[in-house]
Amino acid sequence: MKTTQFHIVTRKETPQDAEIISHQLMIRAGLIRKLGAGLYTWSPLGFRVLQKVENIIREEMNKAGALEMLMPAVQPKELWQETGRIDDFGGQLLAIHDRAERDYFFGPTHEEVITDFVRNEVNSYKQLPINFYQIQTKFRDEIRPRFGVMRSREFIMKDAYSFHMSKESLVETYEKMHQAYGNIIDRIGLEYRCVLADSGAIGGSGSQEFHVIADSGEDAIMYSDTGEYAANIEKCTAISLIAERAEAAQSLEKVDTPTQKTIEEVANHLSVDKSQTIKTLLVEGVEGPVALVVRGDHQLNEIKAGNLAAVASPFRMLNDDEIKQVAGCEAGFIGVKDLSCHIIVDSTVANMSDFVCGASENGFHLTGVNWDRDASYQQVEDLRDAQVGDPSPDGVGTLKMARGIEVGHIFQLGSKYSEAMKAVVLNEQGKSQAMEMGCYGMGVTRMVAAAIEQNHDEKGIIWPAGIAPFQVAILPMNYQKSERVRLAADELYQTLSDMGIEVILDDRKVRPGFMMSDFELLGVPHQVIIGDRALDRNEVEYRARIDMASKDISHDTIVNFLAEQIKA
RNA sequence: CGGGGUAUAGCGCAGCCUGGUAGCGCAACUGCUUUGGGAGCAGUGGGUCGGGAGUUCGAAUCUCUCUACCCCGACCA
CATH class of the missing domain: 3.30.930.10 (Bira Bifunctional Protein; Domain 2)
Structure with a gap:
């Protein structure tokens, strides 16, 4: 392929709306163009x-x-009614209909x-x-x-x-x-x-x-x-971080926490570690609301929670009004004592003792809370995200x-x-x-x-050999004017093409720096620069995109050399 | 879906506040020079200012409305 017969449109500037490197480089290299939100055209190169x-x-x-x-991309709605998955997929389904108002999904x-x-x-x-x-x-x-x-x-x-x-x-x-x-x-x-x-x-x-x-x-x-x-x-x-529940050492106490709603604030205010607190989250259940309880420094895992039989699917937290109704307080003060709904605790929480939780009354928390003595739960499950440093669940190593x-x-x-x-x-x-x-x-x-x-540097894409759009790029210096360069480039191009190697020759009338920058951006793995300077010594220059290390190779052996590089 | 923002040439933007016949950079095209790291000079083409309605003698500019796109959020207790 010669560039003038192909379609190469690169951009020097990083597109404004592209956040991650692959998106930026795909736009800059002209692999894709956006048509609409989440819709992309793939160029011949891409x-x-x-x-x-x-x-x-x-x-x-x-x-x-x-x-x-x-199979067809468009599917009759009836099929989806058979499996009842329309709700599972929800808004992700693109619903369309034909002239007779029959319903389909893409x-x-x-x-x-x-x-x-x-x-x-x-x-x-x-x-x-x-x-x-x-x-x-x-x-x-x-x-x-x-x-x-x-x-x-x-x-x-x-x-x-x-x-x-x-x-x-x-x-x-x-x-x-x-x-x-x-x-x-x-x-x-x-x-x-x-x-x-x-x-x-x-x-x-x-x-x-x-x-x-x-x-x-x-x-x-x-x-x-x-x-x-x-x-x-x-x-x-996420396994329980506490092997066995310790005996209660503290007595139950109600403390003032007038403005402290978050775990961070409560722990600071009471001078306890966050791992000594618990948080109670109210979610929609299959039969009435359900309380999910995880340790203060842990994150609720909504996927695990949503998979529980007692929890409604899709997973949904109760809103402020509903919380008020169930717990009798604002979200920041929910506790487990006297909470009158189904309570599911995380396996770590089940083994905690002398912990801090909300008092189910605005402005107050409880300290020295202990299971059985002060509060109870109905079910123990794995509810939290595993954390770095947790023991691996299979018992080998840490996460x-x-x-x-x-x-x-x-x-x-x-x-x-x-x-x-x-x-x-x-x-x-x-x-x-x-x-x-x-x-x-x-x-x-x-x-x-x-x-x-996974494969780029500050200059652009570095294609892994298996998916590179071309294996070799021939970059002739002054292709238009120097007949010697043109003959050498064309000859190499023909030889490699005949060998079945995917090669692109840049025959555009552009300056050397422009050409080199373009192919660094495009990421072709093997690049051969042919110029009068090296030809004087009967050499051409080879660069591997991976490290851009340049090597002078004898003009007579370049074909074999490239074949070796490609095989390697 | 909730909140915020943007929409003017292929791309990036200015102009809008204070209404008066649309501009800059890059890209593209032509010519000359240049030719081993994104060239220089000169010239050229390209826009119903997102759509619609309104106010006005006059709207890119003010008002209303619709649409599209982008960002944040939907995880805190």
Whole structure:
């Protein structure tokens, strides 16, 4: 490819509305352009990268035995009524209708469609197990799209769905997908971590996420410093930090805290550590309000809380009026003594003694509170976010934290969809049986952004070789005027092209500095600078984008040298 | 969805307060010079000032309204 026959439009200035580096660089390099909120056009240059990612995913999925297909992006509403997921997805569903006012959704995911396909196509255990996948455009009406294609509304996803006669068969395919996902991210060339995850609106029993490690990642992942354990903070088990409850040593006392509402203020005012306080949060329950209690210095984990049977879904905190009604005070003074609703305490809180809590009366707190003697609870659960320094839940090492970008998520769905949609097959005994199901998603467009988050420097993108839009850039100095340079550049271009190497020759009439800056921004891994100066010595200059170290290479051996570099 | 902000040339912005026929930088185009780190000079093209309504002799500017986009929040007890 020659630049004058391609489309390269770069910008020197960082776009104003781009916050994270991948978004900035994708705009500056001209990979994407914004059409509307959460909607992006992929330029020919960006699309080359996208296709590289797609093809790696396709190859590894095929290798793992999955079958590629294509489902419609637009789905009839009736399908979603069968599974009852319209509420789970809520506002994220883009509802559309046709001229006859029939209702549709633009597909955010395809469990319903594939299950409908399979219930009609698959009737016998002999056809199972089977694993289908597609690479397709999805739309999710995100509350707040941001960070360019990292969290856009329209995006490309690879989604796979497997069907089985047994749990064992499902686990087998799940493990295969687990392996395939690792292979894909390895081949793309990114550092990642696979972690335990909450299955959210997709549902099912077990799930794991694949996170590309990056400081800008939206997710916090917790992992053991010496062991194997790793989990999204949403899912990470937080164990009780107090092994056994100590005997009560203090007597119950009501103290003045006229303006102290937050844990910080109360702890300071009473000169106690925040870990000696508890906070009581009132949320909507299935039957009346529910109180959730965590230690003052801990964070309530809303995902864990929302998953509890007694807590309403979706998770919702009570508002000020409702709090007043239930606790008889403002939010800052809620306590557990004489609180007349279902009380669920975190496992650490259950073992606390002589603690501080609100007095359920504005302006007062209680000190020296002890369970059983002064107050009681109905249920003990893991309610809090795990913290850095907590013991790892598997008993090996302590927890550390990293930020991650979720690029993949795999689920063991079980029979949730097959039962809801009556996707059954006949087993060996001739009896009807609901299929076991797995599903496996991977964000294709997000992967490109994640790759840049992990591979860039102050000059621009540094593409991992596996997804670079071009492997080699030939940058001729004074291509227009120096015939010698032009011949050398054209010849090298032709030779590399004939070898099947993806090469771009910059034949624009631009000054050297402009050209070099452009290709540093674009991040082509191998760059060859051809100029009269070096040709005088029968040499050309080679630079690897990764470190920009420059090497003079004999003109006669440059082809072999490049072939070696690309192979390495 | 709640709060705040912005909307003027492809991009970034000024002009608006105090109404009078729209400007700067970058980018683009032409010519000359320059040619190993985002060149210089000269010239050129490009805008129904987000849409609609109103006030006025006259609206980018004042008023109303709609829309789009951005930011913050939706986690504190």
